[in-house]
Amino acid sequence: GAVVSQHPSWVICKSGTSVKIECRSLDFQATTMFWYRQFPKQSLMLMATSNEGSKATYEQGVEKDKFLINHASLTLSTLTVTSAHPEDSSFYICSAGTATYEQYFGPGTRLTVT
């Protein structure tokens, strides 16, 4: 149980285009989902916290107009990187949970912007 999936697992897009990443909790309902960004050989940086049916809470320094988060249901959250640039290339990981100690991570999405 407690499986979180992400789609796609990797994506290459051209500079200036937008790309959407999906995060799904497959066998449980997640009241809260988190989006992280991980640069090579670095730790995870929390980008935003999203609660179902409400606006996401973004961490300081994260542009909410660039990284659009939608949490339309208890099993699905999406992150859209708008007008992507090469510096947005990174590994994006989502997590979902119902309690702090029950946070489950997706396998990650590797985004490459050319």
Add this chain to the structure above:
Amino acid sequence: GEDVEQSLFLSVREGDSSVINCTYTDSSSTYLYWYKQEPGAGLQLLTYIFSNMDMKQDQRLTVLLNKKDKHLSLRIADTQTGDSAIYFCAEAYTGGFKTIFGAGTRLFVKA
């Protein structure tokens, strides 16, 4: 502020024990975690400990918590080559889901 620190590398021989250390600064942390990340993959929760506990053992894994020194350690007994990965220490506190991660310790296991 919140900060979690770990040493970056650890190398051990197969069969030996590995000890990965972590220090944190937020004394209000309620939950402390150890996650494992293999190359190109997401994070796998290995174990967690509540702040009112000193020790937790789960098969080959032993977690020790020293609240006074804000020090957390993960001991892996009989380390195997399959244990080679990056291990992240993380802290969180009641009242918020925000989880703060350390930079990760890269464990190399030599056959």
